[in-house]
Amino acid sequence: xxxxxxxxxxxxxxxLDVEQIREQFPILRTWVRGHELVYLDNAATSQKPxxxxxxxxxxxxxxxxxIHRGVHYLSEKATEEFEAGxxxxxxxxxxxxxSEIIFVRGTTEAINLVAxxxxxxxxxxxxxxxxxxxxxxxxxxxWQMLCQEKGATLRVAPINDQxxxxxxxxxxxxxxxxxxxxxxxxxxxxxxxxxxKRMIAMAHAKGIPVLVxxxxxxxxxxxxxxxxxxxxxxxxxxxxxxxxGIGVLYGxxxxxxxxxxWQGGGDMISSVTWEKTTYNxxxxxxxxxxxxxxxxxxxxxxxEFLDEVGIDKVAAHEHELxxxxxxxxxxxxxxxxxxxxxxxxxxxSFVLEDVHPHDIGTILDQEGIAVRTGHHxxxxxxxRFSIPATVRASFAVYNTRAEVDALARGxxxxxxxxx
Amino acid sequence: xxxxxxxxxxVILEHSKAPRNYREPAHTNxxxxxxxxxxxxxxxxxxxxxxDTVRDIGxxxxxxxxxxxxxxxxxxxxxxxxxxxxxxxxxxxxxxVTGHGHGQETELGKLAVFSGVSEFPMRVKCATLAWHTLExxxxxxxxxxxTE
Numbered sequence: 001x002x003x004x005x006x007x008x009x010x011x012x013x014x015x016l017d018v019e020q021i022r023e024q025f026p027i028l029r030t031w032v033r034g035h036e037l038v039y040l041d042n043a044a045t046s047q048k049p050x051x052x053x054x055x056x057x058x059x060x061x062x063x064x065x066x067i068h069r070g071v072h073y074l075s076e077k078a079t080e081e082f083e084a085g086x087x088x089x090x091x092x093x094x095x096x097x098x099s100e101i102i103f104v105r106g107t108t109e110a111i112n113l114v115a116x117x118x119x120x121x122x123x124x125x126x127x128x129x130x131x132x133x134x135x136x137x138x139x140x141x142x143w144q145m146l147c148q149e150k151g152a153t154l155r156v157a158p159i160n161d162q163x164x165x166x167x168x169x170x171x172x173x174x175x176x177x178x179x180x181x182x183x184x185x186x187x188x189x190x191x192x193x194x195x196x197k198r199m200i201a202m203a204h205a206k207g208i209p210v211l212v213x214x215x216x217x218x219x220x221x222x223x224x225x226x227x228x229x230x231x232x233x234x235x236x237x238x239x240x241x242x243x244x245g246i247g248v249l250y251g252x253x254x255x256x257x258x259x260x261x262w263q264g265g266g267d268m269i270s271s272v273t274w275e276k277t278t279y280n281x282x283x284x285x286x287x288x289x290x291x292x293x294x295x296x297x298x299x300x301x302x303x304e305f306l307d308e309v310g311i312d313k314v315a316a317h318e319h320e321l322x323x324x325x326x327x328x329x330x331x332x333x334x335x336x337x338x339x340x341x342x343x344x345x346x347x348x349s350f351v352l353e354d355v356h357p358h359d360i361g362t363i364l365d366q367e368g369i370a371v372r373t374g375h376h377x378x379x380x381x382x383x384r385f386s387i388p389a390t391v392r393a394s395f396a397v398y399n400t401r402a403e404v405d406a407l408a409r410g411x412x413x414x415x416x417x418x419x
Numbered sequence: 420x421x422x423x424x425x426x427x428x429x430v431i432l433e434h435s436k437a438p439r440n441y442r443e444p445a446h447t448n449x450x451x452x453x454x455x456x457x458x459x460x461x462x463x464x465x466x467x468x469x470x471d472t473v474r475d476i477g478x479x480x481x482x483x484x485x486x487x488x489x490x491x492x493x494x495x496x497x498x499x500x501x502x503x504x505x506x507x508x509x510x511x512x513x514x515x516v517t518g519h520g521h522g523q524e525t526e527l528g529k530l531a532v533f534s535g536v537s538e539f540p541m542r543v544k545c546a547t548l549a550w551h552t553l554e555x556x557x558x559x560x561x562x563x564x565x566t567e
Contacts, residue, residue, distance in 0.1 A: 356483035358458055359427070362539060366423050375459050388459035388481050417427050418484070 035368025043394030055301035085296035094224040106247035107215040110234035115142040125151035163190035163339040185217035189378035190339025191347030242302030246295035263288040425535030435484035440494035453552030490549030
């Protein structure tokens with residue numbers, strides 16, 4: 001396959017017309033330091049298609065009013081668009097009903113919501129919460145805070161040298177004290193695709209509910225929350241071609257109904273008196289205050305974009321790119337891949353001899369190539385592999401083999417400077 | 420690539436590969452730790468102070484080429500200097516790497532090789548981490564230093 005790099009650039013892959021997709025992303029026309037932008041930092045945030053940008057503009061140009069309040073035309077229209085966004089998310093992740101979709105600021109807020117409501121109500125002194133050793137800080141710190149408050153313990157399922165959860169060890173951690181399992185679907189630092197369905201079944205066999213951090217999964221693979229049977233699922237719009245500032249917490253209806261509310265305020269109540277306030281039904285119980293309505297319009301457009309391309313095609317395209325990148329990058333002398341799980345999605349993390357990732361990032365940037373360097377908000381993962389940081393290239397539907405080749409050329413330049 | 424060579428000058432690359440004074444001096448009486456949580460760069464600067472004078476200095480830790488070379492050359496520069504002199508050199512160095520030090524390169528001697536950093540604003544924190552750590556060690560501060 002190494003001969004592929006020498007043949008003329010192929011900009012299409014599989015049944016995807018990548019050029020046609022790229023045309024929909026205005027930012028990809030940016031030139032960086034005399035080079036065409038090669039954007040390989042999609043796990044941090046993806047770029048946005050014109051349709052998403054247009055939906056946000058259209059919202060403010062012709063649809064803006066506060067929702068769930070007024071009886072006037074615009075308020076009704078804004079409410080309908082907001083609730084249509086909720087139904088779009090429901091269909092996209094195959095939730096049973098739209099009331100199971102709660103809009104939050106992003107994955108981090110979704111996890112904190114669960115920790116502060118479900119967690120506070122159900123976790124007590126001596127109890128345990130189980131996570132894996134490859135979690136993002138946002139799926140570690142909210143649980144540490146809860147454990148500290150309640151006198152509970154955070155237990156960590158270990159991973160092997162490939163970056164895969166040791167399933168037997170995970171299962172051993174599940175016991176009568178375990179009140180919740182919180183696991184990433186896809187690791188942002190390693191790219192590992194965890195066998196969450198199996199892990200959820202193991203927890204359910206012992207009556208333990210499971211939260212899945214889906215921030216890195218939803219943009220890359222089809223997600224069916226009913227098939228997974230997860231109790232909570234959290235993700236962000238901005239990593240799936242949508243706007244920043246909006247994300248989703250999915251929760252099973254019965255769990256959401258039993259949970260105490262989170263923030264207090266308008267929209268989350270059904271009546272307020274000095275004597276007694278009653279809370280609104282789900283999902284509104286968890287949506288105090290005026291939400292980011294324009295962002296929901298953008299998220300809906302992002303889902304429509306993904307539906308149009310087809311998430312299966314996205315997954316196949318990115319899988320092919322990841323395989324190609326793995327081959328091309330690991331062929332460079334001195335490269336050590338960090339995260340070599342059998343099942344991966346969208347992320348290639350590596351180190352290059354003893355050249356520090358920040359130096360690599362600066363040199364690649366001079367070539368117009370955007371990668372992430374650092375610990376990727378997953379310091380325990382870096383500690384596990386005894387490294388301070390990695391270089392991470394992460395792929396989206398608009399990336400091409402030519403861009404992978406540009407990355408490989410950039411890495412050879414790094415070796416010229418540091419060799 | 421011209422700008423890149425301005426940043427990664429030979430002297431800098433050489434110091435990053437073979438840092439000087441990369442050790443804890445036997446008679447250390449001041450030390451401080453510097454850490455940039457976002458990059459993961461982490462250095463400890465050790466001082467043997469004789470009154471107000473840096474009699475010996477060393478450092479240990481991990482970081483990028485810029486931060487390591489800066490730490491290495493800093494130890495060479497401030498050895499034998501007084502606290503006040505070290506402080507003045509840092510001020511000039513800081514001006515240099517942030518692009519405010521025009522015309523001061525000659526006063527900085529070898530440290531002038533870091534002038535290219537001013538073209539890379541994201542890397543200023545790398546070049547100054549060891550210096551901020553030195554300041555903390557000189558002041559006897561127990562707080563962990565960060566340039567982020």
